[in-house]
Amino acid sequence: MSDIVEVRGVSKRYGDFAALNNVSFDIEPGSIVGLIGPNGAGKTTTLKAILGLTDFDGEMSVLGTDPRHGRHKVMERVCFIADVGVLPRWLRVADAIDYVEGLHPKFNRQRAEAMLAETKISTRQKVKQLSKGMVTQLHLALVMAIEVDLLVLDEPTLGLDILYRKAFYERLLNDYFDHETSIIISTHQVEEIESLLTHLLFINEGSIVLDCRMDELDEIYVEVLVPPDAWKEAQALVPIHSRDLLGQKAMIFENIPKQELSRFGEIHAPSVADLFVAKMQTE
Amino acid sequence: MNQLPVLIKREFWEHRSTFLILPAITTGFFLFIMLFALIAGTTDAINVTIDIDMEMSSDEQIAFAEEHMITGGVFTYASQRLDSVNRPTKERYLRSGLQGLAAPLLCILWLVVFFYLLGALYEERRDRSILFWKSMPVSDVMTVASKLVTALLVVPLVYLVGIATLQLAALIFLSIGSVGTDISMWDTIWAPASIFVSWLQYAGLLLLYGLWALPFFAWVLAVSAYAKSVPLVWAVGLPFGLGIVEAIFTGQSRVAIWMQDHTFAVRFINKHEPIAEAVQANVFSLQMGSALLVGGVLIFLAIWLRSKADEI
Numbered sequence: 252m253s254d255i256v257e258v259r260g261v262s263k264r265y266g267d268f269a270a271l272n273n274v275s276f277d278i279e280p281g282s283i284v285g286l287i288g289p290n291g292a293g294k295t296t297t298l299k300a301i302l303g304l305t306d307f308d309g310e311m312s313v314l315g316t317d318p319r320h321g322r323h324k325v326m327e328r329v330c331f332i333a334d335v336g337v338l339p340r341w342l343r344v345a346d347a348i349d350y351v352e353g354l355h356p357k358f359n360r361q362r363a364e365a366m367l368a369e370t371k372i373s374t375r376q377k378v379k380q381l382s383k384g385m386v387t388q389l390h391l392a393l394v395m396a397i398e399v400d401l402l403v404l405d406e407p408t409l410g411l412d413i414l415y416r417k418a419f420y421e422r423l424l425n426d427y428f429d430h431e432t433s434i435i436i437s438t439h440q441v442e443e444i445e446s447l448l449t450h451l452l453f454i455n456e457g458s459i460v461l462d463c464r465m466d467e468l469d470e471i472y473v474e475v476l477v478p479p480d481a482w483k484e485a486q487a488l489v490p491i492h493s494r495d496l497l498g499q500k501a502m503i504f505e506n507i508p509k510q511e512l513s514r515f516g517e518i519h520a521p522s523v524a525d526l527f528v529a530k531m532q533t534e
Numbered sequence: 535m536n537q538l539p540v541l542i543k544r545e546f547w548e549h550r551s552t553f554l555i556l557p558a559i560t561t562g563f564f565l566f567i568m569l570f571a572l573i574a575g576t577t578d579a580i581n582v583t584i585d586i587d588m589e590m591s592s593d594e595q596i597a598f599a600e601e602h603m604i605t606g607g608v609f610t611y612a613s614q615r616l617d618s619v620n621r622p623t624k625e626r627y628l629r630s631g632l633q634g635l636a637a638p639l640l641c642i643l644w645l646v647v648f649f650y651l652l653g654a655l656y657e658e659r660r661d662r663s664i665l666f667w668k669s670m671p672v673s674d675v676m677t678v679a680s681k682l683v684t685a686l687l688v689v690p691l692v693y694l695v696g697i698a699t700l701q702l703a704a705l706i707f708l709s710i711g712s713v714g715t716d717i718s719m720w721d722t723i724w725a726p727a728s729i730f731v732s733w734l735q736y737a738g739l740l741l742l743y744g745l746w747a748l749p750f751f752a753w754v755l756a757v758s759a760y761a762k763s764v765p766l767v768w769a770v771g772l773p774f775g776l777g778i779v780e781a782i783f784t785g786q787s788r789v790a791i792w793m794q795d796h797t798f799a800v801r802f803i804n805k806h807e808p809i810a811e812a813v814q815a816n817v818f819s820l821q822m823g824s825a826l827l828v829g830g831v832l833i834f835l836a837i838w839l840r841s842k843a844d845e846i
Contacts, residue, residue, distance in 0.1 A: 304668055305844060322841075323673040331669035339548070339663035346547050353540030354670045390666075 253315075255280055255401050255433045256301060261309035263296055263457075270296040271307065272457040278401070278433050283447055286437040287527060288454035294437035297454065298405045301435070302331055314400055327356065329401045330394045334409040338386055340379035344372055351393050363396035366426075384415035391419065395427050402427070404436040408443070420447060445523045453530050460530050469520035474503050477515045485515050492529030503529045537672055541680035542688055545650075552646045553689050560639055561696035565703055571608045572707045609711025616708075616726075617717045624726040632732065635704055636697040643693040647685045651751055652769055654681045655759035655840055662845045674840040678833065681755060686744030694740060698733050705729060742817060748829025750797040756832050759839035762846055796825050 256278035263271040271293050278284055288294050299305040301313055303322030311318060318325050338347065344367070352358050367374070370388045378386055387407065394402065404423075408416040423434070424447055436444055451468065453461035463471065477485045477500045486493075488511070490502035503521050504512060512518050521529070546553050612631075616624050655678075658664040667677070705727055709719045744751070757769040777790035816822060 299844075302669070304665070306842070322668065323671045323676075326669060326671040331665070333662070333665045337662045337665040339658070339661055339666070341548055343547065346544075350540060350544055351670070353543075354537055354672055356671075 254278060255314060256435075257310075257312045258297075258301075259310040261297075261300060261307050261311055263293075263300065263305065263307040269457050271300070273309070274454075274457070274459055276452055276459055276462050278435060279450075280400075280433055281431060282433050282449045284433070284435040284450040284452055285441070285444055285448040285523075286435055286452045286454060287439065287441055287523075288437075289439055289531065292454045293457040294439075294454060295405055296457075298331075298403050298435065298437055302326075302329065302403060328399050329403060330397050330399045331403045332387075332390050332394055332405070332407045334406040336383070336386065338378045338390055340377070342378045343374075344376050344378075344389060345374040347378075347389065347393060348374070351397070355397050357398040359396045359398070363392050366392040366395060384411050387411060387415065387419065391422065395422070398432075400432060402432060402434045404434065406438055407436065408438075408440075416443060420444060423447075441524045441527050442522075448523075451523065453527060455531055461526075468523075468526075471506055472503060472521050472526055473507065473509055473512050473518050474501055474521035474525065475512050475515050475518050476500075477502050481515045485512075488512070492525070492532060494525075501525070537676055538680055538683065541672065541676065542684050545654075545680065545684040545688075549650060552650065553692060556642060556646065557639060557693050557696040560642060561699050564635065564638065564700050568700075568703055568707055572710065573607070607711065609707045610715070611711075613708045613712035613717055613722060614715065617712075617715075617722045621726060624722065625728075628723070628727040629732075632701045632704065632727065632729070635700045636736065639693050639697050639700070643690060647689060647751070648754060650689070651681065651685050651754040652758050652765050654685075654755060655836070655843065656761060656765045659843055659846045664843060664845055674837050678755065678837045678840055682751070682833070685751060686748075687741065690740040690744070691737070694733070694736055697736065701729055701732070745829075746816065746822060746825055747796050747798075749793070749825055749832060752829045752832035752836060756836040756839060759836050759843055792824070795821070796828075 254277040256276075258274055258276050261271055261274045262269065274293070274297065286294050286297060296305065300307045300311065301318060303313075303318030303320075303325050306319060313325050314328050316325050342350075348360065348363055351363075352360050364374075367389070370385065370392070372381060372385050372389055378389070381389065391407075408419050411419070420443065427434075436447075438444055448465050451461060451463050451465060452459060475485065476496065479499070482500055485500075485502055488504060488507055491505050492503040493500050495501075499516070502515075503526065509518055616627060619627065658667060705723055708723050712719055712722065753773070754769050757765050757772075761768045773793050777787060777793065780789045781787055
């Protein structure tokens, strides 16, 4: 099976500002991709391009379709949750279910209702009567009842408290992910989704700065705690990042054999958060 | 899968207050007034207007009313007045009266449709719900079609139900008012009113007006998809500006008159001309052709703008 999403040399400009600059990547079937970058890095623009919500230069195929010309076709097999609050305030919960059922050929009503039954949401309520967290629960219930090939989540838990955030990702992983659906999640809160991911995409100032499988991460990136007497020698191997830690330096190296590094001290895989900081500062 | 019914339902969920509740309240209000007039008795028939005797001067009216005032109030008075004139005059009086009853709902309908279309592709960008709507497998063509069908077909039919209710009630009240006299209800009221034919004509008229004014409504919808703020100013200001520019540079106002003609239904709503004749005179005209052409272009513009539209 070919890739779910193929992005080739995609650029997008807003006037003088290059939101995306020659971006290329793939999304394999059954992967969970974390699209991670600081605010304004181009995360939302990338996702909107995939969804056919914005124009761009370059080539892209989403499930074999160019999203610029067939948004509604793409949407039969792709679902999308933007950050909280895109459900209209006047919509009643029951009507929202009817609406999606009437338009989405792959919507499973029982599943959505079962999922809502586990929340405090009543089908008689309107969106404006729900809290931010409940709106996200509603949107997730609607989307998770649709069988699709790709789920696109743009900062889905932005502005939610920690309880909702945890529950959101647990639900996503346990109830939804079945290794046939691919998921791409954008966030700037790396720690929360680190354990979910199979793939990592770092984006900064419109460019992809890291594209890596999670299980290859510790092959490529190694963090070493280097004591002061070895600093000079370790610096010679050009760490991509170095920070002070309890009188020692935690250095992250890229593509340096582990045996060469282990003589400085204990080696381990860097956390995604540390790697993120390292990559953002290198650029 | 036919998506149109769901999409139209969605419009009614959002606009329940102006699509359903407002016409219901308006209809109820006028029903109440008529009911009040029916049971209020003989007191002051002239002050309760239902347009029946609009062609008389007020002195004549008072004289006539005093002369014919019996029990039963304004409807009794009106039915006797109808009984006293010949058939074509009966028809004309009834038509005027029934059109007068329809006028408030028609005016409200126009305003409702105008403001609905003005917000239809604007509000969704402002409240960001466009990201939800566009995440559904619904094409922009379908979306725009659902808004136009709602505005120019479904909502007018809803208002027509209100109009029909009022007209039917008026005829029933007239009949009640004639009870106890020797007036023939059929010959004096129901036959000359030919209310069912008139309803069909109203329906035809409303649909035809939708096509006639398609340039205007499609323009409003396109503005709604384009404007980043104050769509009302764009929708009204630009045609005005165009009219002024035309006047300055050509000294004429052909375009301005055309735009005005295709905005309001003046040509169709002429109280003294049967509706059918007004319709026949305009449906296969060059004017209608130009309206459909310009309207079609503006609809494509609205669809294109919607396909590019993003949250504001």
